[in-house]
Amino acid sequence: MTTYLDCNATTPVSPDVAELVMHFMVEEYGNSGSRTHEFGLTAKKAVEQAREQVSKVVAADKSEVYFTSGATESNNIAILGLLDFGNEVNKKHIITSPIEHKAVLEPIAYAAKKGFEVTYLPVDGSGIIKLKDLEAALRPDTLLVSLMHINNETGSIQNLEGICDVLKEHKAYLHVDAAQSFGKYSEALQNQRIDLISISGHKVYAPKGIGALIARRRGYEKIPLTPIMYGGGQEKGLRPGTLPVSLIAGLGLAAENAYKNAEKWRSACLIIKEDILRCLSGLDYVINGDNSAAHVLNISIKGLNSEAAMVALKGLIAVSNGSACTSQSYSASHVLEAMGLDDERIDSAIRISWCHMTKDIPLMDIKERIRGLL
Known part of the structure; x- marks a missing residue:
């Protein structure tokens, strides 16, 4: 699943x-x-x-x-x-x-x-x-x-x-x-x-x-x-x-619900973020936007095209390489361009985002599939 x-x-x-x-x-x-x-x-x-x-x-x-x-x-x-x-x-x-x-x-x-x-x-x-x-x-x-x-x-x-x-x-x-x-x-x-x-x-x-x-x-x-x-x-x-x-x-x-539970939900999201970052250890990656919120991580893995990565990860996880509103255009991210990132880093950018209800992330399987593409 x-x-x-x-x-x-x-x-x-x-x-x-x-x-x-x-x-x-x-x-x-x-x-x-x-x-x-x-x-x-x-x-x-x-x-x-x-x-x-x-x-x-x-x-x-x-x-x-x-x-x-x-x-x-x-x-x-x-x-x-x-x-x-x-x-x-x-x-x-x-x-x-x-x-x-x-x-x-x-x-x-x-x-x-x-x-x-x-x-x-x-x-x-x-x-x-x-x-x-x-x-x-x-x-x-x-x-x-x-x-x-x-x-x-x-x-x-x-x-x-x-x-x-x-x-x-x-x-x-x-x-x-x-x-x-x-x-x-x-x-x-x-x-x-x-x-x-x-x-x-x-x-x-x-x-x-x-x-x-x-x-x-x-x-x-x-x-x-x-x-x-x-x-x-x-x-x-x-x-x-x-x-x-x-x-x-x-x-x-x-x-x-959010008013009552925001702090607890944010803590749950931070734990997930830490788990994902541990999973990425050993890979040559960089975070795009290093002051990011607890529920999102935008990363570029050196030598890994984001479109190829999303195809390889299909059936395992659902991620994106930018805004859903512009995902059909396949154009470079105007956000990452404005941040001054180079073309290679933009082409390899993947956005991972989750919430307090997210469960059962297959971290080791993700890492193995990514390694298989490098």
């Missing part, structure tokens, strides 16, 4: 979350917008409970949680939803980095086509920006700073506290793509200087197709977001469409 080691692409759904989702799909299947009967009221109550559960993870108010289809949509609302305001107040400068997920880079590229100027902060060999570069890039007309918390390919962790400190006296909105950190490294996300947070359910043991955008108020002022879709007025008019109550309830429970 193949051991799944691609949790950065998607995590398994927790059994209790799956059970709750099924309950709201089969038994309590009301529309939360139906206010004339008990099915609708039960659905609305489940949605509001989930809003509270999600908000608690990042120390937000539940009114600041907007449910979406996932972090990609949340990123688009956070970035494109600010453009009208930027035009209105003549603030048309955006700061980001070249290692962001395509769900951030592509909306920002669209903003550039619409006349916004973009500064891409360089990253070091670990995939980390320098705070002095962020400070130097800030301008009076900077509208938005959009930076990922934990990189999906390498697991490198940005210094959110330092980023917030740099922005302390600046009015630019700070957006954080937290798809890989929500419920895992949530402490940093509780910093009230972070204005916008994007999350995905399927990265935190909930189903695919559900996520949220947390949009914090500044005092009594709401972030001036314009919807990017129209029709229905749900989610206070920011994100229209019938709410998927079953998925929302599942995300809520997953968020609550």
Whole structure:
């Protein structure tokens, strides 16, 4: 049986979350917008409970949680939803980095086509920006700073506290793509200087197709977001469409589970990481992003092409060589290129990612198959 080691692409759904989702799909299947009967009221109550559960993870108010289809949509609302305001107040400068997920880079590229100027902060060999570069890039007309918390390919962790400190006296909105950190490294996300947070359910043991955008108020002022879709007025008019109550309830429970168990789960992931690193001893490898999170490891083994390795390991483990969103393109990783890695190291890069539910990794078999390719 193949051991799944691609949790950065998607995590398994927790059994209790799956059970709750099924309950709201089969038994309590009301529309939360139906206010004339008990099915609708039960659905609305489940949605509001989930809003509270999600908000608690990042120390937000539940009114600041907007449910979406996932972090990609949340990123688009956070970035494109600010453009009208930027035009209105003549603030048309955006700061980001070249290692962001395509769900951030592509909306920002669209903003550039619409006349916004973009500064891409360089990253070091670990995939980390320098705070002095962020400070130097800030301008009076900077509208938005959009930076990922934990990189999906390498697991490198940005210094959110330092980023917030740099922005302390600046009015630019700070957006954080937290798809890989929500419920895992949530402490940093509780910093009230972070204005916008994007999350995905399927990265935190909930189903695919559900996520949220947390949009914090500044005092009594709401972030001036314009919807990017129209029709229905749900989610206070920011994100229209019938709410998927079953998925929302599942995300809520997953968020609550993570809030209660994050430290324990992180410790379990660290043990797995240490076991994998012991298994790799004796091989000529290098870690890409050496300050990575507990649940991910990106490595390059000298003389081993990643595509050949994944074929050889098929049936034993499931791993990847980059983001699932771009895996069909077979192009070089834009993340590893931005980190300044050479072509050989990029071509041999493999991403291994796991979670607290991962069991029975055939470590010795993995090592033997890799040795057979060298």
